Amino acid sequence: MNSAGASELNTKIAIADEDEPHAAVSLQPESRRKPARVIVDDAEAIATAERLAATIAGDAADRDRNRRLPYDEMKLFAEGGLLGASIPKQWGGAEVSITTLGTVMRTIAAADPNIAQIPKNHFLAIDIMLLNGTDAQKKVLFDEILSGALIGHAASERGTKNVLEIKTRLTRNGAGLKLNGEKFYTTGALYCDWIAVSAIDDAGRYVLAFVPRHQQGVTIIDDWSGFGQRTTASGTGKFNDVLVDPERVVSLEDAYVKPTLAGPVSQYLHACIDAGIAGAAINEAMQFVNTKARPWADSGVSRACEDPYIISAIGDLKIRLFAAEASLEKAGHRLDQFAAAAPSEDDVAVASVNVAIVKVLTTELAILATNKMFELSGASATLAAYNLDRHWRNARTHTLHDPVRWKYNVVGDFFLNCVNPRRHNYV
Template sequence: MNAIAQSASTRPAHIIRNDAEAIATAHSVAEILAKEAAVRDSERRLPRDEIDVFSQSGLWAITVPADYGGAAVSFVTLTEVIKIISVADPSLGQLPQNHLGIVDVLSQVGTDAQKERFFAEVLAGKRFGNGFSERGTRNVLDLKTRLRADGDGYRLNGTKFYSTGALFAHWVPILALDDEDRGVLAFLPSDAPGLSVVDDWSGFGQRTTASGTIKLDQVHVPPESVIAAYAAYDRPTCNGPVSQIIQAAIDAGIARAALDDTLAFVRKRSRAWVDSGVERAADDPLTIREVGDLAIRHHAAEALLEKAAQVIDALPDTPSAADIARASVAVAQAKVLTTEAALRAGEKLFELAGTQSVLSEHNYDRHWRNARTHTLHDPVRWKYHLIGNYVLNGVEPPRHAWN
């Protein structure tokens, strides 16, 4: 463990107090996380030291409500923080994604005692992983994992996959169906008997998220560790838009990283095309045109991302179904552009930078691999449908974590 990570893991977590401090901290942490990010991807070296630096900085606690000691930063600030970190290393940018969604679920439907308990854990630097999705089911909401009443508590059985962050977590919230077939979250300490987290993630992108398998075998869960997650969608809450805007911010960071590497390579290393009549690749008029196109698309994506965050920030304390629909559509619009900007920037890098850029020593293919992998989380084609159906037919999007 390096000295910075050693210091981060042994001291109390820092508590960030306001939006400005959150942004400043994100820039400082990103400088650390960017070091060897390409090597970590190439070697699939899990970022155990780096995640300690990240969470101990206080950035994982910036959405804790002020009544419980947190900064309760705006969603404009939250998306900027995630974007800054994702430019440095999008795998690390993705790791708090579900943690932050769970903090929001606690805010929406947790009991006072649960909020006191788990928000204190977050402020102390504890990390939530996730055990939400499963393989081999009809869709993401078709769950086989069950939480059954058993004596003075419950027993939890099942298998999860795409468990981003679980391998690095202190708490692993598991989404399961209770005896009434309602979706609940069971919070398990990472060392709970019967819980095992398997590092079998083999995706070609987001390689160091360790988004592998969770196995649950007769895990005991006390009643106070069960959150009524279904209540976050039985009534209008912002949990869906919040979950989705974090996804969009990660993709915006990937796009920015790919564009930055494109600009640096073209300026310093690429050769001008023989018929261009110029000495420098950066003076090639066709290259200049393509860079302009990338910049426009990226700026448009970032503008819609900020606008969507502003829509969430403007929601009333008790939003209506119409309020949440409007926020979901705003976030979906941003998600469309951040997806396309990330994929396009990752692909265009090689066309504009030239053959030298494909050498493995640069590992530039990680940008496209990360974009292609992360943007599969929820298909952008359904964002087009969601937006079009709302604009044309006035149909409000279904309320769940993917809208």
């Protein structure tokens, strides 16, 4: 692509490496996308996720070490049809259950939680469109997703009072609708076809604007410098007088003002990612103990895997993982039950509390498992060659999405004082 063509894109990214973390280059959009498979049912979705996980797991440590962004892996994700798995059958999708979608996310996260997190908000965008979009809007967006389009995310901002406040504006003028603002977190935007941007419209309402990734005025900067989830590219997004098609705008606040499952489902998928990280760390610990770790001198055993304390510790982690996964399954089934009909105020409250419980369990297990992995494996497990610390870094980073200390409060207030949780994207 020549320099004139690059400038016409008006879309810059920074391919970060450890020496030049903010070097800007131009990115040419995909002119042709390989058609995606259309998944037909839950079993196929899970089988597809398992195949993809087997493909991406082997290079996960190298991708993290070198911060190699997973463009090819995300193409495999899209081509396999997983992006459209949750779309209802009436719109051509498989309409997999929420439980199945959680299983898919957990399976991918165990292989590489970065690749699981990238499309997480893609599924939230589908839910918002299902709740608030017109039939015409749904058909256009869902047809594109079923062909392999990924929806990126642009929500949280710096300099606001809290995570729920945003300053990005969608205003109407003589030229139509224009979007202006800057986002601090844009997970998935670097890899996507469309970006779902949260904004405030002229009436003061929260809306979601679907903007083409390479629309003039859109700048995605790969300046994500977090020590974990390094290849999600969750960096800055700038939107400068971006023209927005009115048919690509839906209400965001209606997904939370009225009782819906948008918030609980979003949180549920986050918990599934944390469970995947925990499971991967436990497996890494067992493999290291079996193949590389030495027994403690006072143990009287010849192999580390025969150490009774290590055996008990692994047993404890496996028990906690079993409980967390069982709780995820129970919460998922409850979400599916409520999704089968229009959920009531009380249904959404129960769903939110159930998900808050699993969020606590998976968060604490992910941190515990990634810590114990080193304690049980010994000092040699910290060598850079193994890059096992990526599990702890990923767990510590991803579990900071929202404070789990507030989950305890939500659960306690519900059972003790019959107070329903607030409704937003973090409950």
